[in-house]
Amino acid sequence: MSTVYIYFKRGKVLMKIKRIPMLLLAIVMTASVFAGCKQKEAEKTTDKLDAKQEINIVGYDYTSLDPSVVSDAESFTTLNNVMEGLMVEVSKDGKATNVLAGASDMKKNADSTVYTFTIRDSKWSDGVPVKAQDYVFSWRRLCDPATAADYMYFLDEIGVKNGLEVAEGKVKPDQLGIKAIDDKTLEVTLAQPTPAFEAAPSFKGLVPQREDKFKALGDQYGQDITKMVYNGAFTVSEYQKGSKIVYKKNPNYWNAKDIKLSQANCFIINEPTTLVKMFETKELDMTGATGDDVKKLTDEAAKGTFKHVTGMEASVFYYTYNTKSPILKNAKVRLALSLAYDRQTQIDAVWKRFVPAYGLVPSKVMLGTSEYRSQVPEPLKDVKDDPKTLLAEGLAELGVKASAVKLKMIFGPATSTSKAQGDFIQQQMQKNLGIAIELSYAVDGPAYFKARTKGEFDICAGGWGADYNDVASFFPLFTSSNGNNNGKYSSAKYDELVSAAGKEMDPAKRVVKYQEAEKLLLVTDAAVSPYFYKDVHSFQHNYLKGMYLPLFGGYYDLRGVYVSGKE
Amino acid sequence: MGRYILKRIGYMFLTLWIIATITFVLIYSIPGDPIATKARVLPVKTMEAIRKKYKLDQPKYKQYISYLGNLVQGDMGESIQYPGRRVNDMIKKEFPVSAKLGLQAVVVGLAVGLILGIIAAFYRSTWPDFVVIFIAIFGVSVPGFVFAILLQYFFGGKLGLPTAGWFSNSAWFGKGFRYTVLPTLALSIPGIASNARFMRTSVLDVINQDYVLTAKAKGVNRVNMVWRHIIRNAIIPVVTILGPRIAGIITGTIIVETIFGIPGLGRELVNAINNRDYTVIMSLTIFFAFLYIVSLLLVDIAYVLIDPKIKLTKEKQ
Numbered sequence: 108m109s110t111v112y113i114y115f116k117r118g119k120v121l122m123k124i125k126r127i128p129m130l131l132l133a134i135v136m137t138a139s140v141f142a143g144c145k146q147k148e149a150e151k152t153t154d155k156l157d158a159k160q161e162i163n164i165v166g167y168d169y170t171s172l173d174p175s176v177v178s179d180a181e182s183f184t185t186l187n188n189v190m191e192g193l194m195v196e197v198s199k200d201g202k203a204t205n206v207l208a209g210a211s212d213m214k215k216n217a218d219s220t221v222y223t224f225t226i227r228d229s230k231w232s233d234g235v236p237v238k239a240q241d242y243v244f245s246w247r248r249l250c251d252p253a254t255a256a257d258y259m260y261f262l263d264e265i266g267v268k269n270g271l272e273v274a275e276g277k278v279k280p281d282q283l284g285i286k287a288i289d290d291k292t293l294e295v296t297l298a299q300p301t302p303a304f305e306a307a308p309s310f311k312g313l314v315p316q317r318e319d320k321f322k323a324l325g326d327q328y329g330q331d332i333t334k335m336v337y338n339g340a341f342t343v344s345e346y347q348k349g350s351k352i353v354y355k356k357n358p359n360y361w362n363a364k365d366i367k368l369s370q371a372n373c374f375i376i377n378e379p380t381t382l383v384k385m386f387e388t389k390e391l392d393m394t395g396a397t398g399d400d401v402k403k404l405t406d407e408a409a410k411g412t413f414k415h416v417t418g419m420e421a422s423v424f425y426y427t428y429n430t431k432s433p434i435l436k437n438a439k440v441r442l443a444l445s446l447a448y449d450r451q452t453q454i455d456a457v458w459k460r461f462v463p464a465y466g467l468v469p470s471k472v473m474l475g476t477s478e479y480r481s482q483v484p485e486p487l488k489d490v491k492d493d494p495k496t497l498l499a500e501g502l503a504e505l506g507v508k509a510s511a512v513k514l515k516m517i518f519g520p521a522t523s524t525s526k527a528q529g530d531f532i533q534q535q536m537q538k539n540l541g542i543a544i545e546l547s548y549a550v551d552g553p554a555y556f557k558a559r560t561k562g563e564f565d566i567c568a569g570g571w572g573a574d575y576n577d578v579a580s581f582f583p584l585f586t587s588s589n590g591n592n593n594g595k596y597s598s599a600k601y602d603e604l605v606s607a608a609g610k611e612m613d614p615a616k617r618v619v620k621y622q623e624a625e626k627l628l629l630v631t632d633a634a635v636s637p638y639f640y641k642d643v644h645s646f647q648h649n650y651l652k653g654m655y656l657p658l659f660g661g662y663y664d665l666r667g668v669y670v671s672g673k674e
Numbered sequence: 675m676g677r678y679i680l681k682r683i684g685y686m687f688l689t690l691w692i693i694a695t696i697t698f699v700l701i702y703s704i705p706g707d708p709i710a711t712k713a714r715v716l717p718v719k720t721m722e723a724i725r726k727k728y729k730l731d732q733p734k735y736k737q738y739i740s741y742l743g744n745l746v747q748g749d750m751g752e753s754i755q756y757p758g759r760r761v762n763d764m765i766k767k768e769f770p771v772s773a774k775l776g777l778q779a780v781v782v783g784l785a786v787g788l789i790l791g792i793i794a795a796f797y798r799s800t801w802p803d804f805v806v807i808f809i810a811i812f813g814v815s816v817p818g819f820v821f822a823i824l825l826q827y828f829f830g831g832k833l834g835l836p837t838a839g840w841f842s843n844s845a846w847f848g849k850g851f852r853y854t855v856l857p858t859l860a861l862s863i864p865g866i867a868s869n870a871r872f873m874r875t876s877v878l879d880v881i882n883q884d885y886v887l888t889a890k891a892k893g894v895n896r897v898n899m900v901w902r903h904i905i906r907n908a909i910i911p912v913v914t915i916l917g918p919r920i921a922g923i924i925t926g927t928i929i930v931e932t933i934f935g936i937p938g939l940g941r942e943l944v945n946a947i948n949n950r951d952y953t954v955i956m957s958l959t960i961f962f963a964f965l966y967i968v969s970l971l972l973v974d975i976a977y978v979l980i981d982p983k984i985k986l987t988k989e990k991q
Contacts (some may be wrong), residue, residue, distance in 0.1 A: 170756050255723035257716055275719060330758040348767070349937030350840040374839050376935035381826065381838045388831030390839075553950050554704070590717055 154652060154671040156367060162651060162670060164393045164663070165382055166352040166373025172343070173329030174314050175248045178257035184661035186311040188354055188371075189337040193224055193242070193293075193308040196576070196657050196664075202478065203471055203576055203658040205309045209237065209338070210293070219300040219612050224293040229361035231317065231336040239287035241315030247273075247280040248321075249312050258312050261574070264583070266301025266609075300612045303579035306473065310575050311660050314338075340366050340666045350375055354665065367653075367669035386413075386646060393647045393654060393663075398524075401460055404646045413648045419471050420641040421658050422572035423464055423581070426532075427594040427635050432565050434512055438632050439501030444566075445487070445629070445636035447494040448535040454639060457527045461639035467625050468581050469640040471658055472573060474621065475614030479578045482618050486626045487637070498540050512542040514565040519555040521548035528568070559593050567593065570641070575659055578621055579609055585628055585635070596634035601627050648673075675978070679971070686967045693963045694745070694956065698738055701955055728754050730952075741956065750961075751953035755946070761957040764942055769961075772931070772938035774846060776923045778858045783865025783919070788912070790866065791873020792900060795881060806870055813867025819929045822860035826933060829856060838935040857934045861926050865919055869912055876908040883907075906980060913976055920969045924962055 167181035174186055193210040196203055207213065212225035229237045248254050250262045250273045263270030268284025284296035297304060307313065317336055321328050329335070332343040340360050345353035354371040357363065376382055379397045383404065386394035396404050408415035428435045428444065435441055450463035462469075466485030470478055502509060516532065518525045529546040536544050544566070549555035559567050571591075573580035582605045583589055587597040601624055608620035628634055645656055653667035716724075725731045729740070744751060750761035794806035830837030834852055841850030880886060881904070889899050928940035939958060946954035 171758060173757075176757055252719070252723050255720065255727045257720065257724075259720045259723070260717050326752075326758045328758070330756075345842065347840070347842050347937055348764075349931075349941055350935065351842065374935065375937075376838050378838070378933055378935075380823075381830075381933065381935065384826065384830055385837045388837060390831060390837055551948065553948075 154669070157650070157670045157672070157674050159674070160368050160670050161370040161372070162368065162392045162668065163372045163374065164391060165395075166375045167662070168348055168375055169352075171329035172332070172335050174245065174312050174316060175254050175256050175258075176329065177312075180661055183311045184663060185343065185352070186314065187339075187657065187661035187663075188341045188665050189339040189343055189357075190311065190314040191339045191360075192311070192314040195666075196309045196659060198655065202473065204473075205306065205576070208309075209242075209315065210308070220297045222295045222297070222304070223288075224295070226291045226293060227361060228291075229338060230359045231338050232342050232357050232359050233336045234359060235317070235336070236290070237315055237338050238290045239293040240290070241317060242293050242313075243285050243287050244318045244321075245316040246285050246313060247283050248316065250274045250283060251280045252276050256312070258574075261310070261312060264579075265304045265307040265575075266297040266299065267304075268296045268298045270298070299610050301579075301609060302475070302612055302614070302617060303575070303577040303609065306575045306577035309660070341368075341371070344370075348375075366666060368665055371665055371668070386648075389648065392651045393645060396644055396646065398459075401644055405644070408646060411649075413646055414651075416643075416645040416647060416654075416656070418643040418645075418656060419462070419469055419658075420572065420643055421469055421472050421576070422570055422641045423467060423469055423637050424461075424568065424570035424639050424641065425464070425467075425635045425637040427559075427567050427569060428633070429562060429565050429567075430594050430596050430634060431562065434502075434505065434507065434514060435565055437501040437505050439497045439504070441501075441636075442490075442492070442630065442633035443494040443498035443501060443540060444536070445633050446490060446492065446497070447539040448532060448638075450638050453528070453531055453535075456531050457524055458639075460644070461642055464637040464640045467629060467635075467637060468578050471576075472578055472581070473576050474578045474618055479618070479621070483622045483625065486629050490630055494540060498542070509541045513545055514542065515545050515547060516566040516568075517547045517549065517555065517558055517564040518568060519549055520551050532566075560590075562593065562595065569593065573659065582608070582621060582624055594634055596628075596632065598627065598632060598634075601632075679975075682971050682974075686964070686971070689967060690960055690963055691742075694742065694960050695738075697956055697959045698741070701950075701952055702734060704950070741953070745957070745960070750957035753946075753951055753954050755949040755951040755954070761954055764954070765939065765958075765961060768937055768939045768942055771840070771936060772927050772940055775854060775857055775861065775930075775936065775938065776920075776927055778854060779861035779865065779923055779926075780916075780920065782858055783862040783869055784912070784916075786862070787866045787869025788873050788905070788909070790870040791912075792877055792904070794870065794874040795877035798878065803874075806874065810867045810871040810874075813863045814871075818860060818864060818926050819933065821863050822857070822930050822933045825856045825860050838933070840934075840936050853936075857930045857936060860930050860933075861923060864922060864926070868915060868919070872911045872915060873908060876911045877904060880904050880908045910977070910981060913973060913980065916976075917970045917973045920973075921966055924966065 167184055169182040169185045170177055170179060171182065172185065172189075174190060177183065177186070191209050193208065193213075194205040195208040197206050198204075199206075207227075209227060209229065210224040211227040214223045215221065224239075226237065226239050226242075231237060246262060246267070249256055250259055250270055252259065252274060259274045260271070262283065263274060269278055269282045270284070272278045273280050273283050284298070286294045286296075288294050315338060320334070320336055324331065324334055327334065332346050335343070337343070337357055338360070340357055340362070341354040342357045343352065344355040345351065352373045352375065354373070356366050356369050360366065374385075374391070376385070379395075379400065382391060382394045383396055383400045385391040405415055407413070426445075428441045430436055430441075450465070454461055454463060464485070465487035466480070466483075468479050470480040472479055474482065498509065502512070514536075516529065518529055525548065529548070533544040533546060536542050547564075549558060558564065559569065571581065571584055585592050585596050586602045586605055587599075604620050604624040604627070608617050608624065611617040611620060629637065643656060645654075647654060650670055650673035651668070652671055653669050655664040655667055656662065657664050722731070729737060741751065748762075750765070753759045753761065753764070790806045790809065794803045797803050826837055829835050835855055836853055839853060841853050846854070886899070886903060889903050894903075924940070927938055928944055930936070931938040931941040932944065939961075943955065943958045943962070945951075946958065
């Protein structure tokens, strides 16, 4: 604007206008200096946007667009980008936190049993406003036994009133502790104070759903992309199963003005080596990697050819000991096994990535306003007992000799990594403890899971990834009644600690309970032996900016993505 | 001829029923069911609810009968892994992809194989012959997926050929054609190899016949001789192996579709097996069996058209 003035007038007006740009320039320059300093996570927002804001990345077949029935990361990835719940996960100060999204405000009552959300003014992709009733309909569907959802018990897990009773069919879904006071006000009632609840609203099973669409589409609900409606930043504009999924910017999204990406073409290809090849030829703008490709791409990225983004996953992998088997029913024997192998050596020999684990909870998982791991050191790190002595004591209590011990260890299908892992453990146990391990590889994944569930093993390997950002999503795994507690570990004290911690709103008291429970689980009772936390390696071309890899719920979040420097 | 075809169709239904039964028994004997394929064990009540929804809680014979009942009416069932997706739709969308790819591979395999075989026969014991024999042995011994990966490695992303992926909404021979090049090559190599070998032997046989000598004496030129006299006679063995060839293509598409990321029926079947998606496995197996049987029938009919001396039925002399 000032330029125009300078054209028309000279003299007095010139003088006046000239000063303002100078001041503006000074302000802008100072601001950009400070902006430049805080570059750690945010990309430079002064990047010039390319004309074509379109990216090509890997895609995944989703099982359904119906948020109530899905449980796999592939479906969550799609839901992450086309639907939006009360909150979404973003990265702030290096932590994965929830910020308000579908809700513009959240209040709770004095004893944290009633939460009131104000629903933001926003629209579905067909122009219909998003209402509180859409959330009510969705949450009721999730725990309704008629839906037969994998996450049927989720609302009970996060403490919503009657979540358990509805799932068990004891009361009707309309008794669930959620109510629409009016179109813009949502009220959630909890059975008791539950600290984990505040981490839950970004979970993809809790996004709003349109009852009218559900009734109209019948069994095509969640399958027909043209008839579904979306309230997220993008819509599914094209889907060819097994081939391609295309996301296009949703013009009706409430924050559409901040969404820079106009289209994402996601190619559904399963072969990791193919993906790496396509990344190198720039047919893909981003890829992950496995095995030797990780090192190859990391070295290449160090030269600046493209970016290497690393992070952690919210998952832990561990050996489960069958606490009901004749030898492993003794806790000292279990602890001896847990201490008898070196975790870093195992990583170097088998996977060449991941982070050694000496505790149950990975970093980045929160308790209150800070990470659990920064408040509680990993318990196995402090244990100084000698495994051989422990084993001898344990076996003496059982009345068994070391040479007579033969433990059956089961794995999934035999691949080069699973074989390497089996061989490593077998060797370590023989060398350090003098006991024999018999290795058994299942014919495929489902056969392995079945054997594991039935307890047909002494030792098995597995992992657990959390659904929401609170430690409460890890600890209940090993309570007596949990179906995923494959080793059948049963401790009344552990159950009691976990249950009490689940209701404790004071973070200082809560962390003490979990600390005690973790020590009981991993050291005193040594029911499981954690061995690594999963890390994330993503390789992105330099022109792809703003990609967010969420800690929970899906593989990527496209909301902040833009292209700069490709052309 | 008509009665013959009817008889064959009758046998087809019998065969399909036997295949359906055997597949049913085999699948249900593999440990794990669709609900247990998930790594995360669901609460008992949830699993019961899901089982009930898909009628997996009913005794096996009831599931068998209800499945067959639906099949006879043309309903191939609903996928358990992908709720709401019907197998009929899967086939409608994905079979054309696999079929076109397979057909293209058969055509390329035939065309190139026949030419190579003829060249080898005409230039017997000289270097073109040795080259063709080498190609033939190589093509038959090296597994199909090795070719697929090698092609992808060396040619992916170059010469405008995509490394993987498929096209939508455009003509096969239009913009989308380049996506079909590498997969077709990978699929057709075993066909080229075996067709070349059989054709070579067969042509050598025919060349030595009297009527070829007569034609040569009459002054028929090379091309005409090959086209009018030699091919029709030499092609019989190649047509014979066309049947098993088609079976090879059907199984080959499974690997090629996975490596090149092609949304076809072969890849669908592999996924279904991994997920223990019973309805999809059963229906696709029967569908593939049906395809194979029909192609064998068509091949037999083609025999008669090519060589009237061949009679498919025993007739009174």
